[in-house]
Amino acid sequence: MTQIPFSQLSLTPKIERAIGEMGFDFATPIQSEAIPLIRTGVDVIARSQTGTGKTVAFAIPAIEKVDNHEEKATIQVLILCPTRELAMQAADEIRKVARFKTGIRPVEIYGGAAIDKQCIRLRRANIVVGTPGRVMDHMRRKTLKLNNLKMVILDEADEMLNMGFKEDIETILRDTPESRQTVLFSATMPPAILKLTHEFQKDPQMIEINKDQVTLAEIEQNYLDVPHNRKKDALVALLDFHAPGKAIIFCNTKKMVDELAELLAFRNFSVESIHSDIKQSQRTSVMQGFKQGRTSILIATDIAARGIDVSDVDLVINFDIPANSEYYVHRIGRTGRAGKSGRSITLCSGNREVFSMRNIAREVKSKITRLDLPTTDEIKKVSGAKIISAMEEALQIEVKPFFSELTEQLSARGFSYQQIAAAAMQHYFERDMASAAIPHADKMDKESSSSVEKTAGKPKRKLAAYETILIDIGSSHHAAVNHIIGAIVDRTALLVSDIGKVEVFPEQTVVEIPAGRGDEIVNAMAGCKMCGKPVKTERLAGPGKKTGPKPPKSAKRG
Secondary structure (H helix, E strand, O other), X not given: OOOEEHHHOOOOHHHHHHHHHOXXXXXXXXXXXXXXXXXXXXXXXXXXXXXXXXXXXXXXXXXXXXXXXXXOOOOXXXXXXXXXXXXXXXXXXXXXXXOOOOOOOEEEEOOOOOHHHXXXXXXXXXXXXXXXXXXXXXXXXXXXXOOOXXXXXXXXXXXXXXOOOHHHHHHHHHOOXXXXXXXXXXXXXXXXXXXXXXXXXXXXXXXXXXXXXXXXOOEEEXXXXXXXHHHHHHHHHHHHHHOOOOEEEEEOOHHHHHHHHHHHHHOOOOEEEEOOOOXXXXXXXXXXXXXXXXXXXXXXXXXXXXXXXXXXXXXXXXXXXXXXXXXXXXXXXXXXXXXXXXEEEEEEOOHHHHHHHHHHHHHHOOOEEEOOOOOHHHHHHHHHHHHHHHHHHHHOOOOOHHHHHHHHHXXXXXXXXXXXXXXXXXXXXXXXXXXXXXXXXXXXXXXXXXHHHHOXXXXXXXXXXXXXXXXXXXXXHOOOHHHHHHHHHHHOOOOHHHOOOEEEOOOOEEEEEEOOOHHHHHHHOOOOEEOOEEOOEEEEEEOOEEOOOOOOOOOEEO
């Protein structure tokens, strides 16, 4: 598709100026198709995957829809998002697009944040971006009134349905004026989405970006096959060899996220991590640091993946192979954005995972090439080039007399200037060369373990007192850990950090919750639906006791 400059989309001067300052010259395919169509006022269904620029695609028409000359502020645009990270991201993007336009007041509302502060901000808001559960909460409190609403936007509608928000979305839409415009963005079009569009949209116009070309077109995709107990060493070697300006590493569990963060910090990398156990304020701070370049490596779980919107990620590494092709696309879609090229590498261990990787390649219709781990000499060569570059920069700066005097003192003791320079570089850069000692993949000893694992780590987190609940939905119903956690957090007063271990079995899921709150949680979960299935929740065990059915032995742990 031919790229269309934003200057040809008839933007107002103030919005065009803001788009220019955001660094965008050309509209992505979804933007060039969606912006003109949404402006006409018709209901729209846009099928587009994460990373295609859809936030700007709906932000521009949403801002244009707002009458900013109202005497009394009313909510005119409502945007529903599946996660708090996406709500924050969308609100932030709207502020950037509207930075030169007065009277646009977006407010993000989501669980896990102080509701009284949100109530105060809602009094002046004309655009609301929120998660369905918190939007419903404000509607019940009468702090969010939608009688003057002009536009509703459902962002990542398929994921909201997967997380069990179907009934909430239906309730919200029924409480909005029939004259509203309804815009729906979704990566997939399952029957539940089609049913939603039939009920709540009027003659919707469809936009569908070629799935084979979306997100993955500009990404070089690779995989490695390394012994399981040498994956950490392989990860360090890859980071040293590729030296990315910004990289994201995805893991399947929170435990592995924490382990890798400790490992890479020990190796002297600039690294931060996010997962559901980390407080929202800290996650926000981590994301800001990553976006602004203060941190070069971010480690995350899938539940956090949809909230990551950074346009200049060079490399995505799947430390653990993703559960399916959809998760794979969501992960690697963090790179290769806004017309830039990117790279993804997935670490596989053994024939089974290699076979799974080939299945993913077939499903996403992409070529995923096998790589060999960089050799010791290749890593040394890259590291040496980095050292020379750093030294060249240092040599351009005038040396302070103190260090010149020290060099002369060493020379007087019989050391040559070459010896002094080499010793200084070794002292300064030796830790950065640590991964050069990692053996090549085909020579790795499966019985050995990472040297960092033998060092003293951080003290283990003291375990809280938990009891467990049983939910009659599992992997056979396509339920994942993020769906379970999202539904619980939305329907109860729990924060994500309150939830302990989640074990997903084929037909049921066991969840650790704070001790003493079992009855409260079970009552709150009454009538809940996940992945389109009504679910039943019951107490399984409390501290020191066991009740109810016994789950099977095998499970997916989160």
